[in-house]
Amino acid sequence: MQFLDATHGKEILEELVEVIVENRNYLSEVDGAIGDGDHGINMAKGFRLCGESIAGQSLSLSKALGTLATTLMGSIGGSMGPLYGSLFMGMAKAVKDKDAIDAKDFGDMLAEGRQSLEQISDASVGDKCLLDTLVPAIDGYRHALDAGEDFPQALQALRHGAQRGCDSTLELEAKIGRAARLGERSRGHLDAGAVSCCLLLTRLADSTERRLEKAAA
């Protein structure tokens, strides 16, 4: 049985901060096509702040995710503050008091994040938003586990699901957020939130996988 060491939450979180900060301009560009072009700004601001506030600390994954959630809620505002804030808060709660996380825990963490997010947004898959990435990613992960695959394989399924979901937004008509005003014209462009969600989930999977390998080695 493989476990993710959940006592190095700060290090995992720093990778999430990194991927968002690195993609600041790209995310804004994606948002610019059918939104107002600030998604990268909003996200980078919140994640960078979180990165600064955890620097030099030693945090469990739960604490790190909780800090991210409250930083996002308390610092970026917009839609992303409450949405991603809720997502990470749900995830943080799910792994509270855990020092080690197995494949099932990891799945539960994602599922609780989703639930928490859905309490604040009534968006659903197909609306062209971050749920279009999140839901297939979680589903892929869950199916892999159900099919008896191991933790790394499930993480691979998570990445695939996220990427497929994100790509699916290209052809969707936006039903939610600013892009919804565009109706038909929103087709042909990726959704910014779906892209950032894909980047985050992919990096989370990468990071987790690397740590599992290290632990195994």
Next chain:
Amino acid sequence: MQFLDATHGKEILEELVEVIVENRNYLSEVDGAIGDGDHGINMAKGFRLCGESIAGQSLSLSKALGTLATTLMGSIGGSMGPLYGSLFMGMAKAVKDKDAIDAKDFGDMLAEGRQSLEQISDASVGDKCLLDTLVPAIDGYRHALDAGEDFPQALQALRHGAQRGCDSTLELEAKIGRAARLGERSRGHLDAGAVSCCLLLTRLADSTERRLEKAAA
């Protein structure tokens, strides 16, 4: 002895209106380089209004010039209203009650226009303004007459003087008007007022010459 029939003032004036209206954009362009780009607008507005107000009337040259002067003063404002208004008002006064104008009268008319203008502006030749056209034109005309040349030859001298004077503004540093703020940088551009003055004097000379020829024929 050649005389300009001064009873057809309206027709002469219409030519002046025409030349300004035709050169509206050009004058603004010249003004745009070192001024605020509205000289053509200002001039065309006043001259067109004057054209409209004299349409269908029969006017002496004095009346026509007087109408032009009051229209300019009362309608265009800016610097050009008072300046050209004074110029044409002086000219109008000079030929008051005259049915026919000989070469000397014509010279006096220009001189009185200049005097009237100089009452309102303390600009002088070399300042890069319409006086740089007006003064050499009047001087050229006067010298030609003094040298014994005839009316048409003096008109030719008027045109030459106007053109030379106008051209001279290219290299002058503006001492007056908006362009003065540019100092050295005002060199290398014609002065808009000098250009409009040159257009007006040239057309006035052309029109007068044609009428003299017709009368002679």
Next chain:
Amino acid sequence: MQRIINDPDNVVDDALKGYLRASPTLLAPTDHPRVLKYAGHTGDKVGVVTGGGSGHEPAFLGYVGDGLCDAVAVGEIFSSPTADAFLEAFRVANRGQGVACLYGNYAGDTMNVKMARQMAELEDIDVKTVIARDDVASAPATQRDKRRGVAGEVMMWKIGGAAAARGDSLDEVIRLAQKAVDACSSIGVGLSSCTIPANGKPNFSIEPGHMELGIGHHGEPGIEVAPLTSADAIASAMCDPVLADQDFAGSEVAVLVSGLGATPVMELNLLYAHVADRLEAAGVKVYRTDIGNYFTSLEMMGATLTLMKLDDELKSLLDAPARSLAITQR
């Protein structure tokens, strides 16, 4: 991008510093860097709070003052304030008689206000909300709940603020602010885009020689992109959907023409000349007209038109004295 800023990522905080230094008799800081409150004394009354993204100046902070809002939550450019900020605004505005939170219908604002309300509940602060939905271009009349709030928010703040100032109860302030919102129909027209400083590039594009009718305050697409026509034709194109939205005929109205930022105020007045003609022809009586930059979108060119159908109750509140950066009347 020709902007007077320092770090593009700190525009809002840097601007707030200036606002606070420039207007100490109107705006005061609070414990939250993104919350400002009215600097004067208002006595016991229902608190009025608003908030929203920055870049719409004088909205939202320009409506904090006497007879208007008591506190404002300030978001990033074109982005909702945080729930924290709304909560702090509730706290400073609350004088024990509850808080009316009057804001516009944008997803982020709605979510953050919702979270802030939940937190305020734990602190026993009674918060009720009115959400402006006056933009007729953003959804048909049958789906009013989907409409965005635009310059009609100004009317909502004025009416709600005046009601609170005269001592109305929270329920009454909410009723009147809601009545103001319901009485408003607005539409915008955009002639150029705008650039979020941190972004550095125009937010969307409107080709020269074109205009976008029904554009939103962040450049949300409108009803139609059309060739730029005359002011009179623009006025008509704006009046048509607004007049069709409510039965204004025979009523008195307040008219608000707001610039979107870079359109000279002269042109707003020029536009209004034909609006006035159209209203007259439609049998609508203009009670009062306000023209200026009341709710902008950074340096966007364009304008919004808002009609508010009036009755005596709304009229007296509209005319009540007020003092703020955006509205001062005696």
Next chain:
Amino acid sequence: MQRIINDPDNVVDDALKGYLRASPTLLAPTDHPRVLKYAGHTGDKVGVVTGGGSGHEPAFLGYVGDGLCDAVAVGEIFSSPTADAFLEAFRVANRGQGVACLYGNYAGDTMNVKMARQMAELEDIDVKTVIARDDVASAPATQRDKRRGVAGEVMMWKIGGAAAARGDSLDEVIRLAQKAVDACSSIGVGLSSCTIPANGKPNFSIEPGHMELGIGHHGEPGIEVAPLTSADAIASAMCDPVLADQDFAGSEVAVLVSGLGATPVMELNLLYAHVADRLEAAGVKVYRTDIGNYFTSLEMMGATLTLMKLDDELKSLLDAPARSLAITQR
């Protein structure tokens, strides 16, 4: 050119129609189409007149009102009103106690006012003038008579208007308006050009990434074209020549930061944050700050900074009540 206009040659007349319809309690027509007067009653007092080219809204007509100017002569865009118009403004403002004509130092205005004064003399209207010359960038202090008037004109109208409103004599109104002008030092910075509608093309050019320090209200060239820097550096570059112009140290000042049209008001406040720092460091006490679009240049981007050195006399006039499109205070 993205403008809300009808015929580009009729912008001013078309806009005046709108102004008159929108603001009937402030602005009333006169016998001259280019002259507006205050619509309210002011009783017997010295008449205060101003006038100038259009495109500077809210200047000049936005300063017609209670406690400000009584009549305004309106010129074409960026062009002096006619002598006729100034004369009519003198007539409608005159209540037998003479007229103070308060305007800015531009050649056209000076000539037209001069002619109008001569005509007014024939009608026994006593007209005295004050000419604003507050732009420190337009000529050195030793050649103050050559300086242009910029946003300091707002101070001149406020002070002169308040003096007239409280019943001061013509000589006293003139003395005080002149005192206001002398107490003002201003400078502008331009970040973009502007387009006169009838012209259709930008009036001059400022390359992206550059700014022009000392620019005039019609785009008259300034002291220096420099790379666009931070707001703090711009604030310093504006403060330096202004602070050097008069001995402000130890004095109280009124600060006016005006936008040139298209710069968001948020950025004006942001700019002010560092201006306030600089003033503090220079030992200058800020008595009052006003920030907004008080004197614009169509859709130019940029700002002007004006400092007025105060004493008790000026303070009380500055704070006196006023009501107009541009300034309302109670």
